[in-house]
Amino acid sequence: MTTSTQSKKHIKVLYLDDEDNNLRSFKAAFRREYDIYTANTSEQAYEVIKSVKPQVIFSDQRMPVTTGVDFFNAVRQIFPEPVRILITGYTDINDIIEAINKGHIYRYITKPWNEHEIRVAIDNAYDLYLTRRKLENKVEELEKINHELSRFIYSASHDLRAPLATSLGVIRVANHEVTDPLAKDYFEKIEKSVKKLDVFVHHIIDYYKNAKKEEDIHEIQFDNVLEEVIETVKSGLGTAEPHIEWEVDQDNKFIGDEFRLRIILSHLISNAIKFKRRDQEEARVDIAIKSDLEQAVIMVKDAGMGILEEHIHKVFHMFFKSNDERTGSGIGLYIVKEALNKMGGSISVQSKPSSGTVFTIEIPNKL
Amino acid sequence: MSDALVDIIMIVDDNPTDRFVHKKLLEIHNIAGKIMEFESGKTALQYLKTTENPDEMPDIILLDIMMPEMDGFDFMVHFNNLLDRFPKVADVYMLSSTDDEKDIQRVRNNPLVKKMLRKPFAPDAFKKAIKTQT
Numbered sequence: 001m002t003t004s005t006q007s008k009k010h011i012k013v014l015y016l017d018d019e020d021n022n023l024r025s026f027k028a029a030f031r032r033e034y035d036i037y038t039a040n041t042s043e044q045a046y047e048v049i050k051s052v053k054p055q056v057i058f059s060d061q062r063m064p065v066t067t068g069v070d071f072f073n074a075v076r077q078i079f080p081e082p083v084r085i086l087i088t089g090y091t092d093i094n095d096i097i098e099a100i101n102k103g104h105i106y107r108y109i110t111k112p113w114n115e116h117e118i119r120v121a122i123d124n125a126y127d128l129y130l131t132r133r134k135l136e137n138k139v140e141e142l143e144k145i146n147h148e149l150s151r152f153i154y155s156a157s158h159d160l161r162a163p164l165a166t167s168l169g170v171i172r173v174a175n176h177e178v179t180d181p182l183a184k185d186y187f188e189k190i191e192k193s194v195k196k197l198d199v200f201v202h203h204i205i206d207y208y209k210n211a212k213k214e215e216d217i218h219e220i221q222f223d224n225v226l227e228e229v230i231e232t233v234k235s236g237l238g239t240a241e242p243h244i245e246w247e248v249d250q251d252n253k254f255i256g257d258e259f260r261l262r263i264i265l266s267h268l269i270s271n272a273i274k275f276k277r278r279d280q281e282e283a284r285v286d287i288a289i290k291s292d293l294e295q296a297v298i299m300v301k302d303a304g305m306g307i308l309e310e311h312i313h314k315v316f317h318m319f320f321k322s323n324d325e326r327t328g329s330g331i332g333l334y335i336v337k338e339a340l341n342k343m344g345g346s347i348s349v350q351s352k353p354s355s356g357t358v359f360t361i362e363i364p365n366k367l
Numbered sequence: 368m369s370d371a372l373v374d375i376i377m378i379v380d381d382n383p384t385d386r387f388v389h390k391k392l393l394e395i396h397n398i399a400g401k402i403m404e405f406e407s408g409k410t411a412l413q414y415l416k417t418t419e420n421p422d423e424m425p426d427i428i429l430l431d432i433m434m435p436e437m438d439g440f441d442f443m444v445h446f447n448n449l450l451d452r453f454p455k456v457a458d459v460y461m462l463s464s465t466d467d468e469k470d471i472q473r474v475r476n477n478p479l480v481k482k483m484l485r486k487p488f489a490p491d492a493f494k495k496a497i498k499t500q501t
Contacts, residue, residue, distance in 0.1 A: 169388035169487035
């Protein structure tokens with residue numbers, strides 16, 4: 001008994017009532033178990049709430065200046081944390097039901113109260129208080145992590161990418177100025193692995209951005225977006241210019257998530273270029289976009305090496321890699337699928353080994 | 368150097384290696400008659416503010432986005448006040464190592480910026496962009 005008495009002592013309870021007799025008997029009954037504070041006006045009660053921060057507040061309903069319900073309604077605007085309990089006679093029942101339903105008070109206790117009832121009420125209210133606090137802390141913690149993750153993505157996208165871009169630039173210059181074939185061979189090897197890392201960094205950034213970002217919807221001009229994406233993809237390539245043909249048929253306004261559209265297009269186009277057949281001089285890619293009021297259908301077709309039958313259902317899995325040495329991080333197509341999921345779109349693939357692959361995408365128009 | 372594509376190109380980038388790369392590639396591809404290098408937006412603005420000879424104003428500015436103190440977009444705010452110093456206002460190309468979609472949007476909304484170019488600097492794409500502008 002002593003231990004449980006002690007363990008509850010830290011629960012701070014405030015009781016507001018205009019009748020001093022009530023306050024005295026309340027204090028006498030519970031002061032051994034809880035930290036009891038009393039007030040006979042709402043001004044006094046505010047002072048106590050401000051200075052000692054009680055976890056549980058009781059208030060009488062019938063008081064000369066304000067009612068208990070009004071008092072609680074005002075308190076919760078400024079101090080939402082304490083759990084509020086009303087003490088009342090049967091007569092005001094309608095007001096009280098309304099107050100409970102509106103969330104102004106946690107529960108009510110009818111007069112005359114008995115000690116056991118109050119004790120149970122305090123303990124339950126305190127449990128609720130703790131649970132709410134834990135939840136708040138968790139939410140705060142998650143918000144902090146989320147915030148840090150966005151900052152990480154931002155700095156990763158610059159601090160990791162920038163030195164790689166610089167290195168690739170230096171290699172580009174060196175290739176012009178150095179003629180020694182042995183040195184060129186070394187440059188090529190360095191360039192290859194820097195590019196691999198560069199692609200991997202891109203994929204990681206895309207993955208996190210896609211996972212985190214809310215849908216960002218506005219009007220899309222497919223020809224502009226496609227042209228920019230093609231240029232970006234090309235600028236990341238070496239010397240061999242791919243042969244890309246594209247056609248956009250857009251008569252209507254299209255509303256969608258441009259950020260994710262870019263991710264999808266750039267992954268599919270770079271794949272189409274990367275996986276050309278060994279006997280092909282240059283990669284050949286055909287892109288067709290047709291959009292109407294309902295949806296946009298995008299086809300990305302290559303004449304490349306194709307996908308083996310037994311691999312075709314696995315290409316969208318995370319970290320799936322074929323045996324081909326040109327294979328990348330294994331998350332590119334996974335990101336495409338994830339991005340489409342967020343946009344409510346779909347993707348399908350048809351492929352024939354050593355003759356080519358067609359990816360067909362459907363994205364709903366959010367007009 | 369009269370056969371160069373552009374007379375004067377101004378490079379504004381805090382990274383010396385990137386400046387070296389841009390300068391070299393511009394030279395190799397004979398894109399600029401004269402190249403000026405600045406390691407900050409501040410020093411570049413100082414030049415634009417004080418140059419008396421209109422022939423020494425750049426035709427094109429290659430502007431890095433991510434720079435300490437004054438970034439590329441801050442530079443553009445000041446640049447906006449200097450337009451009447453140019454006989455012909457310079458075309459600005461912004462350089463970025465990220466594809467941050469906010470940056471893409473900001474570039475698109477700024478009529479003074481012709482284009483955003485991705486690092487590493489790609490001379491062929493740049494040449495094509497210059498030609499389509501003129």
